[in-house]
Amino acid sequence: MQDKQALDRRSFLGAIAKAGIAGSISLSPLAAAAATVKATKPAEPAPYAFACPPYLQNPEPTAVTIMWMSNRPSYSWVEHGETAALGSVAHHAEGGIVDSYNSLHRVRLEGLKPDTTYHYVVKSKEIAEFQPYKLTYGETITSEVFSFKTPALKPKEVSWLVMNDIHDRPKSIPHLVGLNKDPYDFVFFNGDIFDYQVDEQQVIDHLLLPAGQAFASQKPFIFTRGNHETRGKYRRELGNYFDGPYYFAKTWGPVHFTVIDTGEDKEDTHPVYAGIVNFDQYRQQQAQWFAQVAQTPAFKKAAFRVVMMHIPHYYSGDWHGTMDCRRLFAPLFEKHKVDLSISGHTHRYGIHQPVAGQHAYPIVIGGGPKEGFRTIMRVKATEKDLNLVMLKDDGTEVGRVDLKSKR
Template sequence: MIQNDKPAPSRRKFLGNLTKAGLFGAATLAPGARTAAAAVSNAVPEAAPAAEAHAFLCQPYLQHPMPDGMTVMWLSNKPTYSWVEYGETEALGSKAQHSNAGVVDSYNTLHKIRLSHLKPGTTYHYRVHSKEIAEFQPYKLTYGDTLVSEIYSFTTPALKPTEVSWLVINDIHDRPQSIPHLTGLNKDPYDFVFFNGDVFDYQEDEKQIIDHLLAPAGKAFASNKPFIFTRGNHETRGKYRRELANYFDGEYIFDRTWGPVHFTVLDTGEDKPDDHPVYAGIVSFDEYRRQQAETLKKIVATPAFKKAKFRVVMMHIPHYYSGDWHGPMHCREMFAETFDKSGIDLFIAGHTHKMGIYQPVKGQHSYPIVIGGGPKDGNRTLIKVKATEKDLQLVMLKDDGSEFGKVELKSKR
């Protein structure tokens, strides 16, 4: 809905009036051209295009869930000053905005506002506001219309939850209809959705990110349930690849404990050698993976990792069952030994477009490897995982809702 702070401005007028004499000097026109000139000069000019209406480009979407906070993000088509109203009831009552060094975020179209000091395990209601800045001069600021969303809700994670449930989607490759379809297959409660790479074919512009991820995810679930995103090899391609991270609140590489599960998420980079001609000398993924290998060694040495009832690793390129291309083999070289020595319990990946559940193999991997399918109809998958203090259950669904396979684990700790 739109609340009008002032009357809508008049339509923009064309600059100047083009006269017959100015466009078609009679002395310079050939005789046969004069009829056409007269026709043009006597034609009724087209109306100036209406100014684009102020609008949200997607519903708000939730990021970075923590027991005491949640990030709300959204986009508008015009520069604005934006804020979030929120509260434990639909009456709301609190306001959040983002500022840095005394300056409140404004005159931007991508909005990221952190709701802090929240209560664990509590349901909050919220709505977002974007107030157009029609003119921004050093000593004069003029506001336009204010957009106000409907009221949504979310629940913060408990401080010490005894269980966690999540959904995994991978390799939909610029097929936005797959997001509501796959999440719609789930009928059980869940805490978040994890996008495990190759949501896109490459990164072209902001519109692609909105149309193929943020808008369909918002309509399907993301205004009420958070999602977490890590790159696949296709998200490292295209002229807009560096900007992609701006649309999320989090890192491509991280670790976190949620209830009985310790999550380790890695960013596997490209699948070809760095010196492959298609990269034109402007990638360095081997060194990037080497750095992550050192980070991984530090993660598995932490008390949080060691004490977790279940240790789960999620990354896009699997280090087994993915052929002998450079990317999978380098991932194996960098990560496999640490995975085995540290005793991870479950590994979830994508990339191959071939759904598979592979049980432990002595001398290779001591944990189940689960690889989601995609992207074509009939080959897409939804992975559902639920863990308690004692059990972890994973079910992989085909896109017709039938079960492909499952993993059932008992806690070793």
């Protein structure tokens, strides 16, 4: 089921390809002159359309956030239900005002049933004119029908995929996800998906479009920053495109996840930052926060305690970021008996088994971003076992971790 106004991905991509081909053909002087005349005419506005497919965020047994983008200011909503007939409608309102005249849309569905499949469509209605006492709507566009499944209230297992260090190579996302043939609950982007932050179009083209087309309309993803996402003039706005902070704690079935935002790899005083970063204090804040998290029943009772962070605190040289993470987090991870740490950053994939006097748990580092070095990790945990398999981009297995619960 798809409205005729819905996003036509193939036509969209085909139009881009044709534009690129036309631009590469040499023109005769007469044709060039005609093209110059045409170029002076006002460009036709692009048709009203979705800028990216819907993508799922922040899943809970009774709630999930659906986000998407349109290419013009809109009023948007979600229609959803336990069958393709849908039946329920939700939009986002705060302080008595319904979200409208925006192009980034975020609707939280609440009151859902655990362990239940839901179907949904997203709809956006263009706001052609917005005057103080007159609002004029344009056309409405509708997505195809997607589905997702809410987590169980107390699931016996959880499985997820991990990607890192894509570095503005959007084709790597569907390629790596496509290597996995097993069921999974969510995808975790462990930093440096971008080289640096330029503008909104980069976020759309290099993350939201490829992720949405590959999986994110039906499986949620979680994003944390790498050191490269802290760079560029659009770095502050990046967080707007996700429903949740860059560091947080979450329990899903037998696993307690601690996600840490490791910040930059250089000193705060390095000239490239021009005095406008404060990552040493930020990491210190997270270390204090982790010490509190480790005292919670959820952390203590979890069958497995997993940390995910972009910069590994070992095996990534002696740059300031690495050493500061080691100073702050290594003692805490030892004290509170972390079972597994998953990182990226080095572009050298590897499984680093426990080393006496340093870390009593495996440290797994993903590869990337060049062909032949890209990796995806598949992790599955039950109440007794945790198994991690790392695949290279040709599908071959390049590392494995198998753990038994100590609790």
